[in-house]
Amino acid sequence: MKFLVLLQVSAFFTLSAVAAENPSPTPAATPAAEARPSAAPKEAVATELKGGSVLRVNSTNQSHDFFRPWSKKAPFNRRGLGAVIDGGEVLVTAELVWDSNFIELEKPDTGERSSAKVAVVDYETNLALLKPNDPDFLKDLRPLDTSVQPKIGDHLSVVQLEATGTPVSTEALLTSAEVGHYVLDDYSYLLFKMSCPLQYRDNSFTLPIVEDHHLISMLLRYDPRSQTIEAISTPVIQHFLKEAEHQPYQGFPSFGISFSTTRDPQFRHYQKLSDSEGGIYVDDVEPDAPAAQADIQTGDVLLSIAGKSIDPDGDYDDSLYGRLSITHLITTLSYSGQKVPVTLLRHGERKDVVVSLFHKPPEDYAIAPYVIGRPPRYLILGGLVFEELSRQYLREWGPSWQREAPQRFVYFDHYQADLFPKPRKIVFLSQILPNNDTIGYPQMNYMAVERVNGQPIYRLEDLARAIEKPINGFHKIEFDLDPKVLYLDAGQVQENAAQLQKTYSLPALRRF
């Protein structure tokens, strides 16, 4: 009996990106909010940016269709502004150029254009560096400096362009800095929050935020009702640019633990924690992640990381921004390849360990947290479409995918560290393309494959190997849910393959 209840949508921001390439506002930007006369914006022609430190960036993007993994969805355009920085490159948000087919840079004053390619992209921190295909395109432009860190209370400028190409800046007050969600769920870094009465203008998907001639930040989201901006913070941009100097790009490091706070006095008493110390309780250690490799265990109480003591809420004292989550200390102030000392309490005994930090790429998860910039893998056998489960696939259910997507898969994704501790993927039947091989079978989907022809299936390659060896001329496919078994006639499947491909216009029956 299926029973439907609503899933709690965890910590989704209601703020919307300034989708100015599309005049119709996103739901959060209600018409009412738009119609309301805003306080006289402190706008000015940004003379310091004349001569071109910002460029128009037009990107034509085309995402893969995870429901039909052999094809792409309809292309769409995103238009934003990029910041010219040292080294002949243009900094934009990664979201602007997700799955891009074609990127064009345009000088706002002359209208001169050059196509460009993505030099470095980090989807987790939502940053990308573009390089024009014309090597001389940026020659006369004045790059923005990226070495200055703002203080809370600073007045910054959000840069937009008039239709004429004149740069306009709107004053933004930096109100706070805290670790929060960026664009992909599960990836949190230091966010800048600003208050700013921003107008809608073209090319506003990405906007640089500057202080004099220093690039400070890139706009992530703008909420027109509260007139607040959430933006990528300077330390994150600086980390990204520093990391991007070396190829291959490594990515921001992770620690690989989940933790609880230790405020509860009864809990502290039970754990024999002194009242003078802080510390966080390690709930879970991700297998093969940096913490696990340093032998940090569930139940340890971490007292300090990289020389900074941790309070019972998991915060440390940052020299620039006050109390911040240790997430910032680990992911952004430290670099992949760096060794950081950690002091912990285990069964009441103090212990020092050294954690070698590294970045865990999405492919290393059982269920990849994102699949961007590369096509989904699939294999079609006798009309049965098999894919590897990823959160990108689940996101096809839309913004409320956690409620709408198959709940078994959402559960697998959420608890993957517990459920699938060993390296593997989840191969599943995403749909059946009805044909003569499947006649008599009901429409089935969202079932994980356990074995094929007796072989356990941990990735699509296993499936490809297993179907090389049918049993007595039949493929036996076993699932985790009823109906638990399907049979296909191996010879017939092979015979019908060309016809199947033709009927459904499939470019290929597999892609790894």
Add this chain to the structure above:
Amino acid sequence: MIRSTLFAIACLVASSAVADTPKFDVHKSIVRITTTAQEPDYRVPWNPGSISTGIGAGFVIDGNRILTNAHVVSNGRFISVQRENDPRQYSGQVKFVAHDCDLAIVTISDPNFFKTMLPLHLGPLPTIQSGVDVYGYPIGGERLSVTQGIVSRIDFESYSHSGADNHLAVQIDAAINPGNSGGPVLQNGKVVGIAFQGYSGDVAQNVGFMIPTPVIQRFLADIATGSYKRYVDLSIVTENLTNAAARRALGLPDDDTGVLVGSVESDACCAGKLEPGDVLLSIDGHRIISDQTVELDGENVDLAEVVERKLKGDKVKIDLLRNHQPLTVEIELEPNNSYLIQANIFDEYPRFVMFGGLVFQPLSRNLLESYQIEDLRVRYFYNNFINDEIFKDHPQIILLANILPDPVNAYLAEFRYQIVDEINGNKIRTLADVANAFDKTSDFYVIKFLGASRPAVLQRSAVEEAKERIRDNYGVRVDRNLGEETLR
């Protein structure tokens, strides 16, 4: 829950297509049942619940018994029964209740009640398109109401009273409204069904359902032994064998016979008798057709219907192929227990244990609905209780369902809706385990939940200090109900 399964549908005037019904005095058989019910609130499980009144119908059958719907008398604290043309009200007692098929027997202690009453007799399953009369006390007035309709469809339907059962039901196009529940549906002077549920008018029009006589007869046979023992179930999942490759792979001839066994529930009656991969060929001598039907009385019906008509302890004989070898097994049928987690609970006070302001309750449909729990793991455990055999480690899924805020639990809010795994090292399988763990004296009570999180720790001294305070502040009359006493 009185009549809440019945929703108003558009008023329907009987058409001329209805068959002639012989003159027959139903007034001497039908009764009006007024139930005062107390429906517990799972969010305040120590409270007796809110009082509501509902009206339904019933009718007299042999043995001085009144047959009605279970949902007419569920959670009833006082039942009053009235006859047609008699001003007196009689107090009724629920003798048997079957929540899985929404039927109940009510008796009257006053011996005079049945003297002038005429019992109705059960008829056969009506044929499609034949006319029927529906009697009851639907909204719109106080007096007996009659509507007419024809039989539209006979099929397995979900019984909304339990919310987790499917049985044979007959769809009719007569207007069935709240208050019709429990009323007889007559054809040629015999009962062919009991009106029990419908759709609300904005979902579907002219669709009402009645419980047909095979279901009623099974209920009467079940209670003949003195208690109701529920439906029995093979507790297996079977799949069609209509794909040609599947048939050839299993070495089966092209004769549309046989179904494949998928899951076999490991704690139910087929465990050890049937295995995944078995091909079932016949049941009690009826050939099993490859689309999971059998021919019964000249009609193709769901394979389950053979078992549906049997009682606890009855045997069923199945011919099957296992690894291509023919085999015959005999199975003693038992009711399934695991699915009850998804069935509505009636006639009992919510079970709970309260300790230090933490309210522990077993997961049930009632609990999930009243708290509107959205936790991913809780919902997963609820939905996959049988498929993933969660019942093996957790016959009851014990949740920290609520926290009554108090200084003793000030830092425990994050644990709400977590599933309890251990208390002081003892595995928690049932609510009784929770009570036992807290009954043992200990300086600290360390509660571990499923999944990765810190344990919740309660100091005994703090709990004791908070005890009276929580009891007074929140009006907690008793701090536990382990379900040892039932209401009926």
